[in-house]
């Protein structure tokens with residue numbers, strides 16, 4: 001059964017469902033929902049074999065209620081205007097939800113990066129950046145891209161280098177893009193931030209015994225069985241931190257097949273195998289999942305789609321057995337699949353919340369770039385010294401000897417400690433706010449789902465900022 005809504009229409013349907021729980025004027029809700037601006041551009045590139053190809057790129061800025069706007073750039077054959085506007089809208093709601101002061105944006109280039117050489121990708125990325133500069137769709141106070149599907153640190157470094165050569169304000173130009181390599185003014189912890197945020201979010205969601213009981217689960221991540229679809233930046237890091245949190249990753253699904261082992265995988269070994277062979281097929285000791293979409297229907301406690309939108313559909317939702325669907329990807333669940341899963345009592349932890357760790361840490365990177373100082377640099381040694389002085393005083397006065405584990409905790413915080421702590425706080429606070437809203441608006445007519453509760457919180461925050469601007473009474 002084909003879905004009758006586009007991705008952007010789906011996001012707007014989710015918005016409308018939540019808006020019914022608010023009493024803001026219709027005009028204000030329309031203003032929040034609409035995409036403020038979007039741009040499609042084409043440009044030629046010369047391929048390595050001398051042929052000329054036309055490249056299609058987009059950038060959408062969904063909401064200018066806060067500036068700069070912020071959102072990733074993806075390289076995928078599925079990129080089109082509707083997808084980019086939907087993803088930009090999700091960014092607006094995500095930033096509002098986790099209280100990061102940006103409007104939402106998204107960009108993309110319609111290509112499969114596996115079909116291009118490194119130098120072709122560099123030429124395309126630099127030319128795309130040049131188009132963004134010409135159209136005023138990039139700048140530290142204007143619009144700040146980041147990595148997304150099919151892009152990473154290398155592309156962000158090319159974007160920075162291209163922007164800096166043309167930037168009027170050289171001092172702050174380094175804040176024009178986030179997700180950069182550390183050596184190019186990136187921040188420690190950004191690469192794994194989205195995956196780590198997924199795990200902080202899941203840890204918090206699974207910590208409430210009364211929410212886990214109806215799902216037939218015990219509280220905590222310990223021993224939970226996990227299946228992950230998409231083993232790229234987000235999927236790999238989520239898997240890595242889940243195993244550190246004592247969960248078992250029993251299935252990994254990639255585009256040309258998956259692997260299954262109920263004993264749980266060594267995530268690092270899987271990552272090395274995938275990087276070396278380009279596929280999970282033939283991974284030693286694992287059962288092959290021939291058809292990737294079958295993997296979504298295997299029994300597990302938590303299913304984590306971490307690839308692309310529209311993966312849980314009307315066709316496969318009836319077969320999905322996971323008690324929790326944790327949306328690490330953007331828009332992985334179609335409207336119909338959502339209805340089927342909600343009816344069955346599946347807990348869906350929505351993308352707007354669960355993958356917000358990336359933009360939260362991008363915010364820290366942007367702040368670091370504008371302040372021109374590494375987080376923690378000024379205080380670290382001082383903190384180290386005072387804590388060790390206290391430790392010696394306590395040991396001397398009480399005779400107590402601190403253990404190795406305890407000593408590990410009393411060093412001064414470095415940049416990654418601060419980033420991870422800020423990320424954890426962001427995810428815990430946002431989850432608790434969603435949970436409170438859910439309880440507040442649930443009634444005898446039925447519970448409000450987590451996605452709707454997340455949208456309600458986002459709408460309130462954006463509406464308040466318009467009202468404070470005096471635009472709406």
Ligand code: NAD
Nearest residue numbers: 148149150194230231232233234254255307329330355358
């Ligand atoms: P990525 O390019 O690093 O990895 C994506 C992985 O998914 C790749 O390994 C790819 O082979 C695999 N894949 C593609 N199609 C698949 C399919 N049909 N079935 C199974 N696997 C498939 O991308 P990413 O950065 O990890 O992004 C993944 C999702 O997370 C996207 O929806 C993105 O918008 C979202 N997201 C990413 C970030 C970030 O910081 N990178 C932040 C927030 C949200």
